[in-house]
Amino acid sequence: MLPEVPVDAAVRTEALRRALALPPAEILARVEAVGLRGRGGQGRPVAEKWRLCLARPAGPKTVVLNALDADPRMPAAATLLAADPLGALEGLAIVARAVGATQGYVAVDRENPALQARLTEAIRAMGVALPLAVAPVEARFVCREDTALLASMAGRPTMSALTPPEPAERGFDGRPTVVHHAETLAQIAALFRADADSKAPGTKFFSVQGPVARPGLHELPLGTPLRTVLDDLCGGMAPGSTLKFVQVGGPNGPVLGPDELDVALDYGAFEACGRKLGSGSIEVLDQRTCAVDYAVRQMTFLEEASCGRCTMCREGSWQVRELLLDATQGKTRADDLETLGELATGMREGSLCSVGRTASDVATTVQAHFSDEFEQHMKRKKCPTLVCAKYATFHILPDKCTGCGECLPKCPVHAISGEPEFIHVIDQDICNQCAICEAVCRPIAGAVARAGTVKPQTPPEPVPVGSFKAKPAGLGGLGGLRRPPTSI
Numbered sequence: 001m002l003p004e005v006p007v008d009a010a011v012r013t014e015a016l017r018r019a020l021a022l023p024p025a026e027i028l029a030r031v032e033a034v035g036l037r038g039r040g041g042q043g044r045p046v047a048e049k050w051r052l053c054l055a056r057p058a059g060p061k062t063v064v065l066n067a068l069d070a071d072p073r074m075p076a077a078a079t080l081l082a083a084d085p086l087g088a089l090e091g092l093a094i095v096a097r098a099v100g101a102t103q104g105y106v107a108v109d110r111e112n113p114a115l116q117a118r119l120t121e122a123i124r125a126m127g128v129a130l131p132l133a134v135a136p137v138e139a140r141f142v143c144r145e146d147t148a149l150l151a152s153m154a155g156r157p158t159m160s161a162l163t164p165p166e167p168a169e170r171g172f173d174g175r176p177t178v179v180h181h182a183e184t185l186a187q188i189a190a191l192f193r194a195d196a197d198s199k200a201p202g203t204k205f206f207s208v209q210g211p212v213a214r215p216g217l218h219e220l221p222l223g224t225p226l227r228t229v230l231d232d233l234c235g236g237m238a239p240g241s242t243l244k245f246v247q248v249g250g251p252n253g254p255v256l257g258p259d260e261l262d263v264a265l266d267y268g269a270f271e272a273c274g275r276k277l278g279s280g281s282i283e284v285l286d287q288r289t290c291a292v293d294y295a296v297r298q299m300t301f302l303e304e305a306s307c308g309r310c311t312m313c314r315e316g317s318w319q320v321r322e323l324l325l326d327a328t329q330g331k332t333r334a335d336d337l338e339t340l341g342e343l344a345t346g347m348r349e350g351s352l353c354s355v356g357r358t359a360s361d362v363a364t365t366v367q368a369h370f371s372d373e374f375e376q377h378m379k380r381k382k383c384p385t386l387v388c389a390k391y392a393t394f395h396i397l398p399d400k401c402t403g404c405g406e407c408l409p410k411c412p413v414h415a416i417s418g419e420p421e422f423i424h425v426i427d428q429d430i431c432n433q434c435a436i437c438e439a440v441c442r443p444i445a446g447a448v449a450r451a452g453t454v455k456p457q458t459p460p461e462p463v464p465v466g467s468f469k470a471k472p473a474g475l476g477g478l479g480g481l482r483r484p485p486t487s488i
């Protein structure tokens with residue numbers, strides 16, 4: 001969809017002219033023949049929306065280009081519209097021809113005036129006889145839902161609405177409105193530039209983040225195995241990292257274990273195992289990731305992303321987050337796992353839109369893959385990765401501490417003792433594992449370490465920097481402490 005060399009202006013003008021000269025039924029047939037699916041996150045067949053719109057009585061109809069990237073890990077619209085804004089606009093003109101729309105809008109983040117100006121310029125440059133206007137909207141995760149995007153366009157709160165009617169039946173201003181993401185529209189334009197007999201399902205952007213050798217954004221044919229993306233395109237895991245799990249499709253996407261990497265990155269293949277390909281973002285996590293803490297972070301994002309319209313999504317995502325957060329802080333109740341399952345079912349069945357229906361998937365799939373790690377947190381109050389601060393102890397490593405004293409005044413419970421040029425010491429009976437000293441020292445000396453059952457040797461009280469000598473394993477005596485020299 002992103003041409004490796006810019007498409008010649010005459011070639012693209014001619015391709016668009018030919019597409020717009022086709023009868024609407026022929027455009028629809030071509031899109032259906034390749035099984036084109038929406039790329040913005042839902043993966044819905046494009047023709048399905050068009051058919052709903054075409055079934056409406058004749059009258060004014062609208063098409064909308066969604067220029068937002070709802071998933072913060074997937075900059076597909078931003079990349080496309082920066083490199084080739086005409087591609088998505090041409091796609092919009094073709095959709096308008098297919099469904100008989102007489103008005104088009106480009107929904108752009110209202111906080112991004114530069115993109116608004118760029119698209120206004122591109123609309124002028126395209127010169128197609130379809131009235132097009134830029135519509136500034138509130139960029140929120142829930143705008144992956146067409147009803148929420150249209151509400152924002154109309155100046156109403158950015159919230160999803162109950163469907164049916166679908167926007168393609170009754171949308172913006174009460175008119176049948178077909179909304180497509182910029183990536184979907186670029187695919188439509190590319191389809192009508194390609195050979196008319198081509199049955200290729202098209203390409204999709206996949207953005208890979210995390211500890212791989214070469215993270216980045218890739219445009220790949222649909223159906224590429226996930227393993228090929230991680231091993232061949234991204235160069236495998238970064239040195240020192242071992243794959244723990246992968247999350248595909250955004251913060252509400254499912255989690256896959258290392259034994260599931262042969263799955264094809266394709267809408268049908270994901271649906272066949274009860275999952276969604278979503279936005280196409282791929283987050284790679286290594287052995288240092290705590291599964292429970294990861295689920296808490298995703299649920300925090302999703303709880304904030306909820307538009308708040310329905311109780312099961314608004315309260316359910318908060319409850320799931322709180323329950324998981326408690327598990328990272330030693331506050332679990334005996335029936336929490338059961339409650340988690342009940343909340344997830346309630347959210348799936350009782351939420352109004354896909355945001356709430358999928359919000360608990362990350363919690364349930366992480367729990368299914370790492371039930372032992374969940375149990376360690378919930379029953380044995382342990383975090384095997386030591387990411388959860390409440391299950392770790394904090395120690396100042398004597399060979400790294402420079403005695404700068406920066407951490408001492410920051411400790412909220414005065415658990416640190418020391419003076420300038422002395423190795424500082426943490427009193428384990430006072431420390432409340434807030435991790436502030438760790439954050440303070442990280443850029444200075446990285447001297448604060450977390451420990452589980454095996455603790456590092458530290459002096460029992462502050463001693464001059466450089467004077468501490470660790471006790472060889474198995475020896476008794478002074479516990480590795482070399483006393484400061486005393487005057488005779």
Ligand code: SF4
Pocket residue numbers: 142159160161305306307308309310311313314351352353354355356357
């Ligand atoms: S499921 Fe969530 S995002 Fe969707 S309408 Fe309900 S509260 Fe809003």
Ligand code: SF4
Pocket residue numbers: 396400401402403404405406407408418424440441444445446447448
């Ligand atoms: S632990 Fe870090 S911040 Fe604290 S005194 Fe030592 S070097 Fe400075």
Ligand code: SF4
Pocket residue numbers: 394410411412413414415416426430431432433434435436437438
């Ligand atoms: S972890 Fe928090 S409470 Fe403990 S020593 Fe560090 S700053 Fe103080």
